[in-house]
Amino acid sequence: MNCCGLLTPGKEPVPLKSIKVELEVRDHVATVVSTLLYENKEDKPIEAVFVFPLPGDAAVCHFSAVIGQTQIVAEVKEKQQAREEYDDALSSGQQAFLLEESDQSPDIFSLSVGSLPQGESASIRLEYVTELAVQADDGLRFCLPAVLNPRYQPQGSEGASVQVTSVPASLVPYSLSFSARVSCPRPISKVESSSSLDPLQYLNAEKTQATVKLAAGHKFDRDVELLIYYTDAHQPTAVVESGQASAKPGTLMGDPVVMVSLYPEFPQSVMSSVASCGEFIFLLDRSGSMDCPINNSNQQETRIASARDTLLLLLKSLPMGCYFNIYSFGSSYEHIFPKSVEYSETTMEEALKKVEQMAADLGGTEILEPLKHIYSQPCILNQPRQLFVFTDGEVWNTKEILQLVTRNSGSHRCFSFGIGEGASTALINGLAKNGGGHAQFISGADRMQPKVMQSLRFSLQPAVVDISVMWDLPKGVSATVLSPPITAIFQGQRSLVYAQLTGQSSEAAEGCVKVKYNLAGHPSQSQVNFSLKPAEDTGLTVHRLGARSLIRSLEVEQKDGEKVDEGLRKKVVELSVQSGVSSAYTAFIAVNKSNKETIQGPLVRRNVPAPRMMSAPVPQRFHECYLYGPPEPEFGEMMDDADMYLSSDADLAAALEKTSEEVEKPKPASSSRTTSFFSNFKKKVRAFLKPRETSLKTDDADCHHSSKLNETGLPERPPRDPLLQLVSLQKASGCWLLDAALAAALGKTSEEVEKPKPASVNQEVWATILALIWLHGFKIDAKEEWELLAMKAVSWIHAQNAPLVTECVEAGNALLGCSVQKDSLGL
Incomplete structure (x- = not known):
């Protein structure tokens, strides 16, 4: 079998050889182009099927294939029609390609490469656009989902589950290369990632353009995540994009579309209160x-x-x-x-x-x-x-x-x-x-x-209510909003609005959009003024994102459990076909009609495995159960979950990085797959697994859980973090008690903690001030984690009308070796 090249754990050849991903980020919108190279090294024609993840809000807008010198560009068609055309093409010996969204989840796609002849190669190009989410630290997050974990489907539930062929991340048999180009009107301050990156390369002196690449040797054990930071990230923006020249005016693709990005800022008086x-x-x-x-x-x-x-x-x-x-x-x-x-x-x-x-x-x-x-x-x-x-x-x-x-x-x-x-x-x-x-x-x-x-x-924060979007446009121009109504606004978080602009205006004309809302009883608004002159070099990115937003809104209108609304379905299909953006009811289909030779012989299906994180980490007790079948009744529920990850003996062996023979050999002869295994053979299996445990490294590509087991067979819990130890002692009211547990959390003896307390000060007040000093003095870098409970503690102290607070802070600083100011404690 080795002559066939890359293999799955089931010993089937894998025709997918490499994935190349090129990312272009403009401000807060990303365009992603993935090129998948397939090669059939077998002596018979094959059909390769690859189920993989994409961002849930991505708008897939291009799909094409290159075979030899021939390029075939896919069309968006109604899903059932596309499937039938694909099947007809294969049955008549033609090459065909099908890309469709899962019926259950919009972040899973299936790519079928049909009738790839022996010795033939095919290059598949997939393109999508997506908005970048804003993080707590104002970074923009891009995530290329590389890991596809199996989706749990309970027995007896209706609907076909997504059939995912997956392997432990360390055994993925194809390579990934990834490069990104970032541009923004404002300087790019940094780009970070959970994966190893080559150094950021700036392309101009203003630092408004840069490129970055994934370092060589990336393992498929994680999604590829980029965090992009701009200076002055909270600037409201609006981008107007020209319509498609070939599209009819008055249609979504024929008219200009505007994308407005707003960052509402709330008054400090509102933000400081909870x-x-x-x-x-x-x-x-x-x-x-x-x-x-x-x-x-x-x-x-x-x-x-x-x-x-x-x-x-x-x-x-x-x-x-x-x-x-x-x-x-x-x-x-x-x-x-x-x-x-x-x-x-x-x-x-x-x-x-x-x-x-x-x-x-x-x-x-x-x-x-x-x-x-x-x-x-x-x-x-x-x-x-x-x-x-x-x-x-x-x-x-x-x-x-x-x-x-x-x-x-x-x-x-x-x-x-x-x-x-x-x-x-x-x-x-x-x-x-x-x-x-x-x-x-x-x-x-x-x-x-x-x-x-x-x-x-x-x-x-107080809920923002009575949200409305108001447009102020030149006479003769109107806006049709494509995105769903804004239902939530949070401090510093971006709100996006897409709208189709219908009518004529001069390029020098300006428009304005206002978002009005009521916050804690006070009417407020955010607005942005923008030029109606279309931006250059945006392609159709804004149109596609607007179309995707409208498609998703219409899909959500379909009532759960009811028969599909045909009017709604027809509207989504028309919009999807017109915009070239995927939907739940459409698929991309490409048929190679230029190849006059029919492909002979029955097709062999090859499932391309996606990397999964949960191969052998399934907790150790899963492995022990799974070797010889479900043991004690108490593990019944666990087995439901384990079945997702270890669906066969060969799969288990691969997850443990052993051969099937190595797994079978140490099994006691008298043990059947239905034996109540856990009580009789636990020690032997642990002995078998132990070498694997001790060889684990922290950068191991699979998600292994190798914690020590206690006497009950459950993992021992590591010692609690000092911060959490202190937090665990706080009372619901916000105070701490002066006791041995608090002294231990502060790293002191009870006598050391009690001795410096001013005589007339309440014990709980003294204990609470000590806890606050420790948090500010030793855990200031984790302030966002304890800030709310500290505010509660400060409120409790104020409510006590406690005397000698200044003296308590001075004595507490001396005891703990800190120099925290009374004002910074909020006292």
Whole structure:
């Protein structure tokens, strides 16, 4: 078999040899061109099928193939028609190419390369455009999804699941090269990445243009993420793009389209205050894949462990008087309280005890049912509902979930967090967009806590209401908005508006767009003036993004569970075909009609594997179970999840980087696949796996979970971070108690902590001031994580009318070896 070139673990040849990606970023819009090189080294014609991820909000706008000297450009057609043309071409011996979006999730595409003759090569070109999301530190985030984790589909659910052929990231049999060109009217200050980059090369003295490349030897163990930083990033902008010369005026592609980018800034008085009410519901993924390391640089910190720590910070930072509840889900779901309860010392402590016990032990990833249960609960009067969703996003029914969130968007705001490589961008971004909240991705070396706490700050801001967009245009020119209505505005976050401009005006004419809204009872507005003269060299990027925005809005209108609205479907198909942008109801089809020779012989299907993060990390107890079949009943739920990652004996062997023979050989002769294996053969299997554990390196390409096991067979938890240790001792009211646990967290003895306290000062006041000094003195770099709970502590101290605060701060500084000023503590 080695004569056939690259092989999958199933010993099938892989015809995909390389992927070349060229990225062009202009301000906050990215154009991505991917070239996929296929080569058939077999002695028979093949059909290569590659299922891979793309950003969920990308507008795929070009698909073509080059075979020899012939280029074939694909057309967008109704999906069923495109499939039939593809099948007809193959059955008549013609070459054909089909690119289509998954029916379940808009961030998964399938590329079929049909009738590639023996010895033949084909170069496939795929192009898409996408907006770049703004991060908490004002960086623009571009992500090239490289990792496609299997999507969990529960047994008995309707609809065909996306068939993903995947291998451990270290075994991906094709190469990736990546280069980027960045340009902006403002200087580019830096470009960062979780992957290794060659140095940034500036192309001009103004530093408004630059190029960067992925360093050689990139491993397919992570998505390729770029963070691009401009100076003065928060400048509102508007770009007008000319219509397509060949398109009819009055149509979307024939008229100019404007893209407006606004950055509303709120008054400091509003930003410095936080709400003291709200119903906070936290929904945590506890599927088996959450037991994987959050990134490759720290194999010990799992996703579920990071989520537990984050929930600790969240619970300590909630305001007194609010309501809260915590749900967790896998194949089933649980909740800590039957309904949301008032936040108090008692309810907080009860919740924390249960959070501490949470493990990634609930099987698959079924988020729909817990969401339905949450939405079925009546909202609490004068307590705005804020939903926080934490998941690694491996769900199959993304569209159904987003439709549910949309239907309930008027009753809550949804803040979503995609954890780890391969999280579904369509799901995470869609939850926030449809739920009027904010989305965050935690990948690479990111820490979850600062991103989540930023979203908590957003949720504590007053909701912006009565949002309207007003256009002031020259006489005879009108604007038709293409993007969905703006439902959420947050401090410093960008709001994008696309509009088709119909009518004639002079190029010297100007227009203005205003976004009006009400914030904390005060009418406010943001506006940008712009020239109607079209920008140069934008191609049709703005038109395609506008068309994509309108297509997505129409698709969301399709009611969940109902028969497809034919009028709506027809409208989407017409818009998709006209704009050349993909949709749920269309596909790209290309047939090589110039090749007069029919291709002889039956086609052999070759599934091109996508890299997956979760190969052997499936927690060690999964491996032990999976070697010889499900053991004890308690592991039944886990097996549902494990089946996604290890679907055959050969797959398991590949995940463990062993041959099938090496895996089979040490199995005790009397053990069948149905034996209650865990209790009888645990030691032998651990002995077999141990060499693999000890050989792990921190940069190992696969997502292995190699933590030590305690006596119960569960991973031991590492010692708690000093910051979290101190935070865990804070009371719901905001104060700390003066006790041995606090002394230990401060690195002192009880006697050392108690001795310098001024005699007339309350013990809790003294303890709380010490905790605040320690946070400011030793953890100022993590201030965004503890700032809200520190504000609560300061409010508590003020409420006590405590004497001698200045003396306490001086004594506390002397004790802890700090020099924190009283003013910087907020006292």
